[in-house]
Amino acid sequence: MRRMPRTTSSDGALFGGRRAPRALSWGAVLVVAGALTSAAAAPFPISTAAPPDEDGSVTRLGAQQADPKVITGLLGPESVRFDPDQKVWFIGNWNGAASATDNNGMISRVLEDGTVDALDFIQGGRNGTTLHAPRGMTIVGDTLWAADVDAIRGFHVRSGELLAAVDMTRWEPGFLNDIAADDSGTLYITDTGRNRIYRVRGANSSIALEDSMLNRPNGITWNEREGDFVVLPFGGSQTLMSWRAGGELRPWRTLPSGGRYDGIEILHDGRVVVSSQTDSSIYVLPAESSGRVETVLQRIRLEGAPADIAVDAAGTTVAVPYVARNLVELWPIGTP
Numbered sequence: 214m215r216r217m218p219r220t221t222s223s224d225g226a227l228f229g230g231r232r233a234p235r236a237l238s239w240g241a242v243l244v245v246a247g248a249l250t251s252a253a254a255a256p257f258p259i260s261t262a263a264p265p266d267e268d269g270s271v272t273r274l275g276a277q278q279a280d281p282k283v284i285t286g287l288l289g290p291e292s293v294r295f296d297p298d299q300k301v302w303f304i305g306n307w308n309g310a311a312s313a314t315d316n317n318g319m320i321s322r323v324l325e326d327g328t329v330d331a332l333d334f335i336q337g338g339r340n341g342t343t344l345h346a347p348r349g350m351t352i353v354g355d356t357l358w359a360a361d362v363d364a365i366r367g368f369h370v371r372s373g374e375l376l377a378a379v380d381m382t383r384w385e386p387g388f389l390n391d392i393a394a395d396d397s398g399t400l401y402i403t404d405t406g407r408n409r410i411y412r413v414r415g416a417n418s419s420i421a422l423e424d425s426m427l428n429r430p431n432g433i434t435w436n437e438r439e440g441d442f443v444v445l446p447f448g449g450s451q452t453l454m455s456w457r458a459g460g461e462l463r464p465w466r467t468l469p470s471g472g473r474y475d476g477i478e479i480l481h482d483g484r485v486v487v488s489s490q491t492d493s494s495i496y497v498l499p500a501e502s503s504g505r506v507e508t509v510l511q512r513i514r515l516e517g518a519p520a521d522i523a524v525d526a527a528g529t530t531v532a533v534p535y536v537a538r539n540l541v542e543l544w545p546i547g548t549p
């Protein structure tokens with residue numbers, strides 16, 4: 214990837230790279246099992262001599278890949294959540310080791326265009342707030358919920374005030390990771406270390422599922438179209454699972470490549486966006502399953518392991534955090 218000179222914006226945040234050209238779209242190109250096919254006139258020349266990937270299963274879509282906007286100055290960012298009402302990104306920062314109960318965790322508020330609005334919008338150890346190392350986040354009403362090392366914590370999306378904390382130590386969690394709400398606002402949290410999904414409603418927590426088939430569950434999201442959750446395996450499998458509270462865990466979609474999947478988002482049009490650490494990639498899958506192994510609509514190649522991603526309200530940008538790089542990238546998503 215090209216490296217552009219970094220510039221300093223008025224608020225002191227550093228931006229590398231440049232804005233993607235507005236006309237850029239990968240949507241006209243589908244790649245199936247290594248065979249390059251152009252479904253319609255592409256907006257730019259497609260190299261028909263594109264080399265196969267290392268794993269031979271997916272070919273890079275198009276001859277070029279836009280540069281992302283880069284948000285720097287973060288402290289171990291592991292997750293991002295977009296607030297469609299305020300049009301801001303919330304970025305969770307570990308600020309230290311993943312499981313250290315150091316009460317210095319931080320949630321940053323960043324404008325839609327990547328401008329840092331408040332690096333320490335929420336700060337552990339300040340104003341009576343406890344926050345160690347925020348992992349996945351989700352928004353229910355006016356509450357931003359974050360999974361932390363030993364608790365689930367809720368903050369007001371506008372004031373940042375701590376509204377609620379649900380202690381999870383009674384379950385001796387392995388690694389609380391991602392959090393999602395169903396259509397009633399009940400929260401479900403993955404435990405990557407113990408192959409569990411917890412349920413949190415009000416102050417009450419319980420184990421909703423414990424199953425080795427979860428294969429070290431990481432990302433979880435509510436799938437409105439099908440009325441259930443999608444859960445990602447971090448343990449090596451390439452099959453994403455679907456699950457409804459009280460029901461069976463079922464294979465949902467199988468990716469052709471990648472692994473150690475971390476974050477998942479489902480766009481309004483049904484396309485599925487997944488981050489993959491094994492091959493440092495973002496995958497965009499079609500709304501409808503395309504077979505035993507999924508067709509990949511778009512694959513974004515990254516430098517480093519992507520953690521828990523988020524998408525904006527329009528579904529045109531995916532925010533990709535990297536814990537080890539102390540930055541978040543904003544990448545354009547192609548149109549279908």
Ligand SMILES: [Ca+2]
Pocket residue numbers: 307308309310313315316317318345346
């Ligand atoms: Ca910390």
